[in-house]
Amino acid sequence: MKKIALGICSSISIYKACEIIRSFQKENCEVRVIMTANAARLISPRLFSALTGRRVIVGLFEDEIPDEITHVELAREISLLLVAPATANMIGKFASGIADDFLSTFHLAAKCPILIAPAMNEAMYLHKQTQSNIKKLREMGIRFVEPEKGYLACKDEGWGRLAPVGKIVNMSLQLLRKSQSFVGKTFLITAGPTREYSDPVRYLSNPSSGKMGYELAGEALQRGAEVILVSGPTHIIPPPGARVKWVQTAEEMEREVGRHFPKADVLIMAAAVADYKFSTVSSQKIKKQKKSQTIHLVQTLDILQKFGKKKGKRILVGFAAETERIKENALKKAIQKNLDMIVANDIKKKGSGFGSDYNQVTLVFPDGKSIRSSKRTKSEISAMIIDVIEEKIGKGS
Ligand SMILES: Cc1cc2nc3c(=O)[nH]c(=O)nc-3n(C[C@H](O)[C@H](O)[C@H](O)COP(=O)(O)O)c2cc1C
Secondary structure: OEEEEEEEOOOHHHHHHHHHHHHHHHOOEEEEEEEOOOHHHHOOHHHHHHHHOOOOEOOOOHHHOHHHOOHHHHHHHOOEEEEEEEOHHHHHHHHHOOOOOHHHHHHHHOOOOEEEEEOOOHHHHHOHHHHHHHHHHHHOOOEEOOOEEEEOOOOOEEEEEOOOHHHHHHHHHHHHHHHOOOOOOEEEEEEOEOOEEEEOOEEEOOOOOOHHHHHHHHHHHHOOOEEEEEEOOOOOOOOOOOEEEEOOOHHHHHHHHHHHHHHOOEEEEOOEOOOEEEOOOOOOOOOOOOOOOOOOEEEOOOHHHHHHOOOOOOEEEEEEEEOOOHHHHHHHHHHHOOOOEEEEEEOOOOOOOOOOOEEOEEEEOOOOOEEEOOOEEHHHHHHHHHHHHHHHHHHOO
16 A cells, blocks of 8 residues: 655645545555645644544644654655645745745655645746746656646636646556656666876866766656666765765776676666776876976776676666767667667757756667657656656566
Protein backbone atom coordinates (compact mmCIF):
# COMPACT_ATOMS: atom_id res chain seq x y z
CA MET A 1 0.00 0.00 0.00
CA LYS A 2 1.43 3.37 -0.99
CA LYS A 3 1.23 6.34 1.35
CA ILE A 4 0.32 9.77 0.07
CA ALA A 5 0.46 12.99 2.08
CA LEU A 6 -2.38 15.26 1.00
CA GLY A 7 -1.86 18.93 1.84
CA ILE A 8 -5.14 20.85 1.98
CA CYS A 9 -5.18 24.65 1.97
CA SER A 10 -7.93 27.20 2.60
CA SER A 11 -9.44 27.46 -0.86
CA ILE A 12 -13.14 27.48 -1.56
CA SER A 13 -12.64 24.25 -3.54
CA ILE A 14 -11.59 22.47 -0.33
CA TYR A 15 -14.74 20.27 -0.51
CA LYS A 16 -13.25 18.50 -3.56
CA ALA A 17 -10.49 17.09 -1.32
CA CYS A 18 -13.03 14.50 -0.04
CA GLU A 19 -13.42 13.06 -3.53
CA ILE A 20 -9.64 13.05 -4.01
CA ILE A 21 -9.23 10.99 -0.82
CA ARG A 22 -11.93 8.51 -1.88
CA SER A 23 -10.33 8.07 -5.32
CA PHE A 24 -6.93 7.29 -3.77
CA GLN A 25 -8.49 4.79 -1.40
CA LYS A 26 -10.10 2.99 -4.36
CA GLU A 27 -6.57 2.68 -5.78
CA ASN A 28 -5.39 1.09 -2.52
CA CYS A 29 -3.41 4.13 -1.39
CA GLU A 30 -3.27 5.31 2.22
CA VAL A 31 -3.83 9.04 2.62
CA ARG A 32 -2.40 11.13 5.43
CA VAL A 33 -4.05 14.57 5.53
CA ILE A 34 -2.21 17.78 6.45
CA MET A 35 -4.44 20.85 6.70
CA THR A 36 -3.36 24.46 7.07
CA ALA A 37 -4.81 26.25 10.11
CA ASN A 38 -6.88 28.41 7.74
CA ALA A 39 -8.22 25.32 5.94
CA ALA A 40 -9.30 23.96 9.32
CA ARG A 41 -11.38 27.12 9.74
CA LEU A 42 -13.27 26.40 6.50
CA ILE A 43 -13.94 22.68 7.14
CA SER A 44 -13.50 20.70 10.33
CA PRO A 45 -10.49 18.31 10.25
CA ARG A 46 -12.94 15.74 11.71
CA LEU A 47 -14.42 15.22 8.23
CA PHE A 48 -11.04 14.19 6.82
CA SER A 49 -10.10 12.04 9.82
CA ALA A 50 -13.43 10.23 9.43
CA LEU A 51 -12.65 9.60 5.75
CA THR A 52 -9.05 8.49 6.28
CA GLY A 53 -9.32 6.82 9.67
CA ARG A 54 -6.28 8.84 10.83
CA ARG A 55 -6.07 12.04 12.82
CA VAL A 56 -5.45 15.04 10.63
CA ILE A 57 -2.22 17.00 11.07
CA VAL A 58 -2.78 20.74 11.43
CA GLY A 59 -0.17 22.31 13.71
CA LEU A 60 3.57 21.90 13.89
CA PHE A 61 4.04 21.52 17.64
CA GLU A 62 3.58 18.47 19.88
CA ASP A 63 0.14 19.20 21.31
CA GLU A 64 -1.25 19.69 17.79
CA ILE A 65 0.36 16.66 16.12
CA PRO A 66 -1.20 13.19 16.38
CA ASP A 67 0.91 10.20 17.47
CA GLU A 68 3.91 12.50 17.97
CA ILE A 69 4.56 12.29 14.22
CA THR A 70 7.07 14.86 13.02
CA HIS A 71 7.52 16.37 9.58
CA VAL A 72 10.80 14.46 9.25
CA GLU A 73 9.28 11.07 10.18
CA LEU A 74 6.35 11.54 7.82
CA ALA A 75 8.77 12.50 5.02
CA ARG A 76 10.39 9.07 5.35
CA GLU A 77 7.08 7.22 5.05
CA ILE A 78 5.39 8.75 2.05
CA SER A 79 5.85 8.27 -1.70
CA LEU A 80 4.10 11.44 -2.87
CA LEU A 81 3.14 14.86 -1.51
CA LEU A 82 0.05 16.23 -3.24
CA VAL A 83 -1.20 19.70 -2.36
CA ALA A 84 -4.82 20.04 -3.50
CA PRO A 85 -6.24 22.59 -3.36
CA ALA A 86 -3.13 24.77 -3.14
CA THR A 87 -3.62 28.46 -2.34
CA ALA A 88 -1.60 31.32 -3.83
CA ASN A 89 -0.23 31.78 -0.31
CA MET A 90 1.11 28.21 0.00
CA ILE A 91 2.62 28.28 -3.50
CA GLY A 92 4.39 31.51 -2.49
CA LYS A 93 5.64 29.94 0.74
CA PHE A 94 6.99 26.86 -1.08
CA ALA A 95 8.71 29.07 -3.68
CA SER A 96 10.39 31.17 -0.99
CA GLY A 97 11.32 28.33 1.34
CA ILE A 98 9.14 29.65 4.16
CA ALA A 99 8.50 26.97 6.78
CA ASP A 100 6.11 28.44 9.35
CA ASP A 101 3.47 25.69 9.57
CA PHE A 102 3.40 21.89 9.19
CA LEU A 103 2.71 21.80 5.43
CA SER A 104 5.36 24.33 4.41
CA THR A 105 7.92 22.78 6.78
CA PHE A 106 7.09 19.32 5.48
CA HIS A 107 7.59 20.52 1.88
CA LEU A 108 11.25 21.24 2.71
CA ALA A 109 11.72 17.86 4.42
CA ALA A 110 10.03 15.78 1.70
CA LYS A 111 12.33 13.92 -0.71
CA CYS A 112 9.50 12.32 -2.69
CA PRO A 113 7.88 13.79 -5.82
CA ILE A 114 5.63 16.80 -5.17
CA LEU A 115 2.49 17.64 -7.12
CA ILE A 116 0.57 20.88 -6.72
CA ALA A 117 -3.00 21.56 -7.85
CA PRO A 118 -3.62 25.31 -7.54
CA ALA A 119 -7.11 26.76 -7.09
CA MET A 120 -7.85 30.44 -6.86
CA ASN A 121 -9.52 33.45 -8.37
CA GLU A 122 -8.29 34.35 -11.88
CA ALA A 123 -6.62 37.62 -10.83
CA MET A 124 -4.66 35.77 -8.14
CA TYR A 125 -3.67 32.96 -10.49
CA LEU A 126 -2.55 35.21 -13.33
CA HIS A 127 -0.79 37.66 -10.98
CA LYS A 128 2.85 38.03 -12.01
CA GLN A 129 3.98 37.05 -8.51
CA THR A 130 1.97 33.79 -8.52
CA GLN A 131 3.16 32.93 -12.04
CA SER A 132 6.76 33.65 -11.06
CA ASN A 133 6.39 31.42 -7.96
CA ILE A 134 4.98 28.60 -10.10
CA LYS A 135 7.82 28.97 -12.61
CA LYS A 136 10.40 28.85 -9.82
CA LEU A 137 8.88 25.68 -8.34
CA ARG A 138 8.65 24.02 -11.78
CA GLU A 139 12.35 24.73 -12.27
CA MET A 140 13.00 22.95 -8.99
CA GLY A 141 11.26 19.85 -10.38
CA ILE A 142 7.86 20.28 -8.68
CA ARG A 143 4.95 19.24 -10.92
CA PHE A 144 1.68 21.11 -11.35
CA VAL A 145 -1.82 20.05 -12.36
CA GLU A 146 -2.88 23.24 -14.04
CA PRO A 147 -6.20 24.78 -13.04
CA GLU A 148 -8.90 25.15 -15.65
CA LYS A 149 -10.92 28.01 -17.08
CA GLY A 150 -14.51 28.03 -15.95
CA TYR A 151 -17.06 29.23 -13.45
CA LEU A 152 -15.33 30.22 -10.21
CA ALA A 153 -16.69 30.34 -6.69
CA CYS A 154 -16.23 34.12 -6.66
CA LYS A 155 -18.92 34.08 -9.38
CA ASP A 156 -16.37 35.12 -12.04
CA GLU A 157 -15.56 33.18 -15.20
CA GLY A 158 -11.86 32.61 -15.72
CA TRP A 159 -8.68 30.68 -15.02
CA GLY A 160 -8.11 29.26 -11.57
CA ARG A 161 -10.69 26.51 -11.09
CA LEU A 162 -9.17 23.41 -9.49
CA ALA A 163 -8.38 20.77 -12.16
CA PRO A 164 -10.88 17.87 -12.31
CA VAL A 165 -10.37 15.34 -9.51
CA GLY A 166 -9.81 12.54 -12.06
CA LYS A 167 -6.94 14.45 -13.65
CA ILE A 168 -5.32 15.19 -10.26
CA VAL A 169 -5.60 11.55 -9.16
CA ASN A 170 -4.30 10.20 -12.49
CA MET A 171 -1.25 12.46 -12.42
CA SER A 172 -0.61 11.48 -8.80
CA LEU A 173 -0.80 7.77 -9.62
CA GLN A 174 1.53 8.28 -12.57
CA LEU A 175 4.07 9.99 -10.29
CA LEU A 176 3.63 7.25 -7.67
CA ARG A 177 4.36 4.58 -10.26
CA LYS A 178 7.44 6.53 -11.33
CA SER A 179 8.59 6.92 -7.73
CA GLN A 180 9.05 3.13 -7.58
CA SER A 181 10.31 2.45 -11.09
CA PHE A 182 14.02 2.24 -10.22
CA VAL A 183 13.83 0.54 -6.82
CA GLY A 184 16.77 -1.88 -6.62
CA LYS A 185 18.62 -0.16 -9.51
CA THR A 186 21.92 1.66 -9.20
CA PHE A 187 22.62 4.73 -11.31
CA LEU A 188 26.19 5.89 -11.74
CA ILE A 189 26.16 9.50 -12.96
CA THR A 190 29.08 11.80 -13.70
CA ALA A 191 28.70 15.57 -13.63
CA GLY A 192 30.59 18.84 -13.84
CA PRO A 193 33.95 19.67 -15.39
CA THR A 194 37.33 18.10 -14.79
CA ARG A 195 40.52 20.04 -14.10
CA GLU A 196 43.84 19.07 -15.63
CA TYR A 197 46.66 20.70 -13.69
CA SER A 198 49.99 21.92 -15.10
CA ASP A 199 51.23 22.93 -11.66
CA PRO A 200 49.60 23.34 -8.21
CA VAL A 201 47.80 26.57 -9.22
CA ARG A 202 47.00 26.32 -12.95
CA TYR A 203 44.62 24.05 -14.75
CA LEU A 204 42.79 23.38 -18.00
CA SER A 205 39.01 23.12 -17.66
CA ASN A 206 35.65 24.13 -19.17
CA PRO A 207 32.56 26.08 -18.07
CA SER A 208 30.40 23.06 -17.16
CA SER A 209 28.36 23.86 -14.03
CA GLY A 210 27.28 20.29 -13.27
CA LYS A 211 23.57 21.29 -13.34
CA MET A 212 22.53 18.73 -15.97
CA GLY A 213 24.16 15.78 -14.16
CA TYR A 214 22.79 16.90 -10.78
CA GLU A 215 19.26 17.18 -12.21
CA LEU A 216 19.57 13.66 -13.67
CA ALA A 217 20.71 12.38 -10.28
CA GLY A 218 17.74 14.06 -8.58
CA GLU A 219 15.29 12.60 -11.10
CA ALA A 220 16.69 9.05 -10.72
CA LEU A 221 16.54 9.39 -6.92
CA GLN A 222 12.90 10.48 -7.08
CA ARG A 223 12.12 7.28 -8.95
CA GLY A 224 13.67 5.09 -6.27
CA ALA A 225 17.20 4.51 -7.64
CA GLU A 226 20.37 4.38 -5.62
CA VAL A 227 22.54 7.11 -7.09
CA ILE A 228 26.31 7.42 -7.07
CA LEU A 229 27.27 10.85 -8.34
CA VAL A 230 30.88 11.26 -9.48
CA SER A 231 31.31 14.99 -9.60
CA GLY A 232 33.99 17.37 -10.76
CA PRO A 233 34.34 20.71 -8.92
CA THR A 234 31.03 22.63 -8.92
CA HIS A 235 29.34 25.33 -6.88
CA ILE A 236 25.92 23.71 -6.77
CA ILE A 237 24.36 21.53 -4.09
CA PRO A 238 24.01 17.80 -4.82
CA PRO A 239 20.49 16.32 -4.57
CA PRO A 240 19.77 14.86 -1.11
CA GLY A 241 20.25 11.11 -1.03
CA ALA A 242 22.97 10.91 -3.70
CA ARG A 243 26.30 9.34 -2.70
CA VAL A 244 28.74 11.95 -3.98
CA LYS A 245 32.31 11.11 -4.96
CA TRP A 246 34.35 14.26 -5.59
CA VAL A 247 37.06 14.21 -8.23
CA GLN A 248 39.22 16.77 -10.01
CA THR A 249 40.96 15.20 -12.99
CA ALA A 250 39.77 12.93 -15.82
CA GLU A 251 42.02 10.21 -14.42
CA GLU A 252 40.37 10.44 -10.97
CA MET A 253 36.95 10.37 -12.62
CA GLU A 254 37.86 7.25 -14.60
CA ARG A 255 39.11 5.56 -11.42
CA GLU A 256 35.95 6.42 -9.46
CA VAL A 257 33.65 5.30 -12.31
CA GLY A 258 35.64 2.05 -12.53
CA ARG A 259 35.21 1.45 -8.81
CA HIS A 260 31.39 1.64 -8.98
CA PHE A 261 30.79 0.37 -12.53
CA PRO A 262 30.42 -3.33 -11.58
CA LYS A 263 27.32 -2.64 -9.46
CA ALA A 264 25.79 -0.04 -11.80
CA ASP A 265 22.70 -0.80 -13.88
CA VAL A 266 22.88 2.55 -15.65
CA LEU A 267 25.89 4.77 -16.40
CA ILE A 268 25.21 8.34 -17.47
CA MET A 269 28.28 10.35 -18.36
CA ALA A 270 27.04 13.94 -18.16
CA ALA A 271 30.42 15.32 -17.06
CA ALA A 272 32.40 17.51 -19.43
CA VAL A 273 35.64 15.57 -19.22
CA ALA A 274 38.79 17.26 -20.54
CA ASP A 275 40.03 15.64 -23.77
CA TYR A 276 43.61 16.73 -23.12
CA LYS A 277 45.92 17.03 -20.14
CA PHE A 278 49.43 18.42 -19.70
CA SER A 279 52.14 15.93 -20.66
CA THR A 280 54.01 16.83 -17.48
CA VAL A 281 52.71 18.20 -14.19
CA SER A 282 55.06 20.29 -12.14
CA SER A 283 54.92 19.79 -8.38
CA GLN A 284 56.08 23.43 -7.91
CA LYS A 285 54.47 26.57 -9.31
CA ILE A 286 55.99 27.25 -12.77
CA LYS A 287 57.74 30.65 -12.70
CA LYS A 288 56.85 33.41 -15.16
CA GLN A 289 60.06 33.62 -17.19
CA LYS A 290 59.78 33.48 -20.98
CA LYS A 291 57.71 35.92 -23.11
CA SER A 292 55.94 33.01 -24.76
CA GLN A 293 55.50 29.47 -23.60
CA THR A 294 54.78 26.27 -25.53
CA ILE A 295 52.77 23.65 -23.72
CA HIS A 296 52.54 20.03 -24.67
CA LEU A 297 49.21 18.28 -24.25
CA VAL A 298 48.37 14.59 -24.44
CA GLN A 299 44.97 12.96 -24.76
CA THR A 300 43.14 11.83 -21.63
CA LEU A 301 41.56 8.40 -21.64
CA ASP A 302 38.06 8.23 -23.18
CA ILE A 303 36.08 7.03 -20.13
CA LEU A 304 32.88 6.24 -22.04
CA GLN A 305 34.72 4.29 -24.71
CA LYS A 306 36.50 2.25 -22.04
CA PHE A 307 33.30 1.32 -20.21
CA GLY A 308 31.33 0.91 -23.44
CA LYS A 309 33.54 -2.12 -24.12
CA LYS A 310 32.52 -3.66 -20.78
CA LYS A 311 28.84 -2.66 -21.13
CA GLY A 312 27.17 -6.02 -20.50
CA LYS A 313 23.46 -5.53 -19.77
CA ARG A 314 23.95 -2.01 -18.49
CA ILE A 315 22.37 1.05 -20.07
CA LEU A 316 24.99 3.57 -21.14
CA VAL A 317 24.19 7.18 -21.89
CA GLY A 318 26.66 9.77 -23.11
CA PHE A 319 26.54 13.51 -23.75
CA ALA A 320 27.91 15.32 -26.78
CA ALA A 321 28.51 19.06 -26.75
CA GLU A 322 28.72 19.97 -30.42
CA THR A 323 29.04 23.15 -32.44
CA GLU A 324 28.33 21.73 -35.93
CA ARG A 325 26.61 18.76 -37.62
CA ILE A 326 25.15 17.93 -34.21
CA LYS A 327 23.14 14.80 -34.99
CA GLU A 328 25.68 13.31 -37.39
CA ASN A 329 28.57 13.71 -34.93
CA ALA A 330 26.49 12.43 -32.01
CA LEU A 331 25.39 9.33 -33.92
CA LYS A 332 29.01 8.53 -34.78
CA LYS A 333 29.94 8.76 -31.08
CA ALA A 334 26.97 6.63 -29.97
CA ILE A 335 28.02 3.80 -32.31
CA GLN A 336 31.75 4.13 -31.63
CA LYS A 337 31.27 4.02 -27.86
CA ASN A 338 28.58 1.31 -27.74
CA LEU A 339 25.98 3.61 -26.15
CA ASP A 340 22.22 3.17 -25.83
CA MET A 341 21.66 6.87 -26.25
CA ILE A 342 23.60 10.09 -26.62
CA VAL A 343 22.29 13.48 -25.57
CA ALA A 344 23.52 16.02 -28.08
CA ASN A 345 23.42 19.74 -27.49
CA ASP A 346 24.38 22.66 -29.62
CA ILE A 347 26.56 24.69 -27.28
CA LYS A 348 26.54 27.64 -29.69
CA LYS A 349 22.83 28.25 -28.98
CA LYS A 350 22.38 31.31 -26.75
CA GLY A 351 20.82 30.81 -23.31
CA SER A 352 21.15 27.04 -23.13
CA GLY A 353 23.88 24.50 -22.43
CA PHE A 354 26.93 25.26 -20.27
CA GLY A 355 26.07 27.00 -17.01
CA SER A 356 22.48 27.81 -18.04
CA ASP A 357 19.32 26.57 -16.31
CA TYR A 358 18.00 25.66 -19.76
CA ASN A 359 18.94 23.22 -22.43
CA GLN A 360 17.77 22.15 -25.85
CA VAL A 361 18.85 18.67 -26.81
CA THR A 362 18.51 15.91 -29.37
CA LEU A 363 18.46 12.36 -28.03
CA VAL A 364 20.25 10.24 -30.63
CA PHE A 365 20.02 6.43 -30.69
CA PRO A 366 22.51 4.05 -32.36
CA ASP A 367 19.87 2.97 -34.93
CA GLY A 368 19.79 6.56 -36.20
CA LYS A 369 16.45 7.49 -34.61
CA SER A 370 16.31 10.72 -32.66
CA ILE A 371 14.05 12.83 -30.43
CA ARG A 372 14.41 16.61 -30.41
CA SER A 373 13.37 18.72 -27.44
CA SER A 374 12.37 22.35 -27.39
CA LYS A 375 14.24 24.72 -25.07
CA ARG A 376 13.30 23.53 -21.59
CA THR A 377 14.65 23.69 -18.06
CA LYS A 378 17.39 21.20 -17.24
CA SER A 379 14.99 19.63 -14.75
CA GLU A 380 12.46 18.99 -17.56
CA ILE A 381 15.18 17.72 -19.90
CA SER A 382 16.42 15.33 -17.21
CA ALA A 383 12.88 13.92 -16.78
CA MET A 384 12.73 13.37 -20.55
CA ILE A 385 16.07 11.50 -20.56
CA ILE A 386 15.16 9.41 -17.52
CA ASP A 387 11.78 8.55 -19.11
CA VAL A 388 13.65 6.99 -22.06
CA ILE A 389 15.87 4.99 -19.67
CA GLU A 390 12.77 3.89 -17.72
CA GLU A 391 11.19 2.62 -20.93
CA LYS A 392 14.39 0.73 -21.84
CA ILE A 393 14.61 -0.84 -18.39
CA GLY A 394 10.91 -1.78 -18.65
CA LYS A 395 11.60 -3.54 -21.95
CA GLY A 396 14.54 -5.34 -20.31
CA SER A 397 17.17 -4.01 -22.69
C1 LIG B 1 -14.01 31.62 1.82
C2 LIG B 1 -12.59 31.78 1.34
C3 LIG B 1 -12.21 31.20 0.17
C4 LIG B 1 -10.90 31.34 -0.29
N1 LIG B 1 -10.53 30.72 -1.46
C5 LIG B 1 -9.24 30.84 -1.88
C6 LIG B 1 -8.81 30.14 -3.05
O1 LIG B 1 -9.57 29.42 -3.72
N2 LIG B 1 -7.51 30.24 -3.41
C7 LIG B 1 -6.61 31.01 -2.71
O2 LIG B 1 -5.43 31.05 -3.10
N3 LIG B 1 -7.01 31.69 -1.61
C8 LIG B 1 -8.28 31.62 -1.18
N4 LIG B 1 -8.68 32.28 -0.06
C9 LIG B 1 -7.68 33.10 0.65
C10 LIG B 1 -6.79 32.24 1.52
O3 LIG B 1 -7.60 31.52 2.43
C11 LIG B 1 -5.77 33.10 2.26
O4 LIG B 1 -4.83 33.61 1.34
C12 LIG B 1 -5.08 32.34 3.37
O5 LIG B 1 -4.17 33.21 4.03
C13 LIG B 1 -4.34 31.12 2.85
O6 LIG B 1 -3.89 30.33 3.95
P1 LIG B 1 -3.30 28.86 3.73
O7 LIG B 1 -2.49 28.89 2.49
O8 LIG B 1 -2.44 28.66 4.96
O9 LIG B 1 -4.43 27.92 3.67
C14 LIG B 1 -9.97 32.15 0.43
C15 LIG B 1 -10.40 32.74 1.62
C16 LIG B 1 -11.70 32.58 2.07
C17 LIG B 1 -12.11 33.25 3.35
